[in-house]
Amino acid sequence: MKNKHTALHVQAAEWIVKLTADDPDERAQARAALAQLTLENTQQAEATARLERFINLAERVSASAPSSAEPAQAGQQPAIVANTLRQYLHLHQQSRSLAKIRKPLMLWLLMLLPAWGLMQTAPLAVLFADVRTTAGVYDNQQLKDGSQIRLNPSTALNVHFTASQREIELLAGEVYLDVAKDKQRPFVIHTRQGQIQALGTRFIVRVTPDDTLLTMLESRTQVTPGWPTLKTLAAPQVVSAGQMVRFSADKLSNLPDIHAGMTESAFKQHRLVVQNTPLSEVLETLQQHRPGVILYDAKAMKQILVTAVLPLDDTDRALDLLCENFTSLTVSQYSRFFVTVNIQH
Amino acid sequence: MLPLSKHQHIERLYIEHHGWLLAWLHRTLGCSHHAADTAQNTFIKLLGGSVVTSQIASPRAWLKTTAKRILVDEYRHQKIESLYLNELAYQLAHETPAPSAEALLMVIETIEALSSVLESVSAKASHAFIAHYIEGQSQVEIAHALGVSTKMVQKYLTQILLKADSIGVSKP
Structure with a gap:
């Protein structure tokens, strides 16, 4: 559907741009030229109006704040729109340039760094993952080797099983794994922040853009922060049942021990059990589930520490429960898709 | 034999390829509901579009491309919606009244239309457009910030207007 622009059409676009030039003479010239064009050529006049409409879109969106009752907000609207656009374009640019690099290097990337190469293309990678759940959806699957996997909402992963390796790339979200024993083929989970190697055991892994959280329910795994072929910045560590660790590519920290049985049944019943956890983290988890x-x-929510058991499959109720326990908290629900949580001082 | 009407063509495409498309989408997305919605939307696009269905040489490739495009649009919508809401929350104190759903949707859809064009031009060109028409910076200021001539800034802006026109974004 690509149509070649006529010279006159290109000229018209140039004049439109010059309507807002800094030089007043240039502006006057452009105005006159466009006026003449409109008089002489009705067909081109229509095409010119079409060109201007794209500018109108930009002007309208920056002039109209969604809640115009607040004059302060109207003043900030251009900045908000501009920031949104820049962030989106930046994301888009990133995923595109990585796709470009990936093609020629795909072969050796796949051989050397299976997890890393694919992981970098997220979030498009999430969209095209082998297995994926959306907000509010749970899934149970049995892998080819007999391992059980339970996916929490907003989770995405890729499965690479070969004769010598069992590998999973966890791109987003949280999974419970009951790994089938196979001494010949180690089971490896890759996340953005490192890898977890298991033989036959049960555990929960959760990834965020910044770190990976591992909760051991049975037996042991070995955690190696960082990527396999790059310099490892933190030493590998063995994590045993009842232990919980949080790691990023260069750091691994131990969290207070947990009760494995209770944690496992809470996960299976779609419950969130937290102990002295910042409210911001609790809300982030609820967000994944709705x-x-x-x-x-x-920042303000980080100051509030929560100890609670919350239903994750009924996040409305979970929010109500939080409200009941923290009287300074108010939850306003504007639509099912738009909820605000505030603290009153 | 009489030539088939447009609707008969689509019906035949549906019968022959809907199952295949659904299976492919299910494999790709891993969610049967999302796959069914997307398959349906792909055929709806056929019904409403200006494509001459009898002239599609390889229907499966065409359906796959169209479905992918729908997914990309959906992805853009989700991304922009969350970025805009985050930005709104970040910039505004909590005492402001919550915007209405319709007003929000309108703003978000407009931003989507803008980004569908801006994502296909260079970073400098899109910066020039945003700075000039949204933030209200003058062309000379932008030229200075980007380290190019004012003429070049005008060239960027012209290029974007023509691009928007050929993609057909600014159709009413």
């Missing part, structure tokens, strides 16, 4: 957005001030 479609739409929860808006909150993460």
Whole structure:
């Protein structure tokens, strides 16, 4: 459907741009030229109006704040729109340039760094993952080797099984794994922050953009932060049942021990058990389990520590429960997809 | 034999390829509901579009491309919605009244239309457009910031207007 622009059409576009030039003479010239064009050529006049409409879109969106009752907001709208656009374009640019690099290097990347190469293309990688759940959806699957895998909502992963390796790339979300014993083929989970190697055991892995959280329920695994072929910045560590660790590519920290049996049954019953956990983290987890957005001030919510058991498959009720326990908290639900959480001082 | 009407063509495409498309989408997305929705939307696009269905040489490739495009649009929508809401929350204190759903949707859809064009031009060109038409910076200021001539800034802006026109974004 690509149509070649006529010279006159290109000229018209140039004049439109010059309507807002800095030089007043240039502006006047452009105005006159466009006026003349409109008089002389009705067909081109229509095409010119079409060109201007794209600018109108930009002007309209920056002039109209969604809640115009607040004059302060109207003033900030251009900045908000501009930031949104820049962030989106940046993301888009990133995923595109990585796709470009990936093609020629695909072969050796796949051989050397299976997890890393694919992981970098997220979030498009999430969209095209082998197995994926969306907000509010749970899934149970049995892998080819007999291992059981339970996916929490908003989870995405790829499965690479060969004769000598069992590999999973966890791109987003949280999974419970009951790994089938196979001494010949180690079971390896790759995340953005490192890898977890198991023989036959049960554990829960959760990834965020910044770190990976491993909760051991039975037996042991070995955690290696960082990527296999790059310099490992933190030493590998063996994690045993009842232990919980959080790691990023260069750091691994031990969290307080947990009760394995209770944690496992809570996971299976879609319950969130937290102990002295910042409210911001709790809200982030609830966010993964429901479609739409929860808006909150993460910095202020970090100060509040929560100890609770919350139903993850009924996030409305979970929010109600939080409200009941923290009287300074108010939850406003504007639609099913738009919830704000505030603290009153 | 009489030539088939447009609707008969689509019906035949549906019968022959809907199952295949659904299976491919299910494999790709890993969610049967999402796959069914996307398959349906792909055929709806056929019904409403200006494509001459009898002239599609390889229907499966065409359906796959169209379905992929729908997924990309969906992805853009989700991304922009969450970025905009985050930005809104970040910039505004909590005492402001919550925007209405319709007003939000309108703004988000407009931003989507803008980004569908801006994502296909260079970073400098898209910066020039955003700075000039949204933030209201002058062309000379932008030229200075980007380290190019004012003429070049005008060239970027012209290029974007023509691009938007050929993609057909600014159709009413």
